[in-house]
Amino acid sequence: xxxxxxxxxxxxxxxxxxxxxxxxxxxxxxxxxxxxxxxxxxxxxxxxxxxxxxxxxxxxxxxxxxxxxxxxxxxxxxxxxxxxxxxxxxxxxxxxxxxxxxxxxxxxxxxxxxxxxxxxxxxxxxxxxxxxxxxxxxxxxxxxxxxxxxxxxxxxxxx
Numbered sequence: 001x002x003x004x005x006x007x008x009x010x011x012x013x014x015x016x017x018x019x020x021x022x023x024x025x026x027x028x029x030x031x032x033x034x035x036x037x038x039x040x041x042x043x044x045x046x047x048x049x050x051x052x053x054x055x056x057x058x059x060x061x062x063x064x065x066x067x068x069x070x071x072x073x074x075x076x077x078x079x080x081x082x083x084x085x086x087x088x089x090x091x092x093x094x095x096x097x098x099x100x101x102x103x104x105x106x107x108x109x110x111x112x113x114x115x116x117x118x119x120x121x122x123x124x125x126x127x128x129x130x131x132x133x134x135x136x137x138x139x140x141x142x143x144x145x146x147x148x149x150x151x152x153x154x155x156x157x158x159x
Contacts (some may be wrong), residue, residue, distance in 0.1 A: 064119030
């Protein structure tokens with residue numbers, strides 16, 4: 001019994017390190033910015049350039065399988081110099097030991113309240129709130145949204 005517990009503990013440690021390494025790889029990868037129309041290299045989930053008036057911050061990274069590919073879904077908040085903070089979702093795949101963006105960006109909107117993303121039955125779900133018709137942009141958004149997308153030929157398609 002002791003051997004089994006030790007074996008189980010070691011397995012959990014190695015699995016945790018593998019996911020931690022992948023998370024670090026995603027947060028230090030190159031992506032196409034949605035708000036700034038630039039190809040940028042993230043450093044610890046962040047990018048900032050005063051010269052290009054662009055900032056990006058990673059909100060979340062979710063791992064799963066889409067179309068029998070192990071992928072990472074990266075959700076980010078981005079700004080291009082104005083007052084807004086636009087949120088985007090994209091899919092990345094590990095190629096040659098690095099994560100590479102393989103999909104288009106989907107714009108979730110300006111100043112959303114992101115809740116979570118998950119993959120189930122080859123569909124990517126993104127749960128968030130956006131501003132409704134009576135919400136001021138400075139207030140917390142109240143209109144619930146559930147984005148559902150499929151990855152088809154490396155393109156995110158809303159369903």
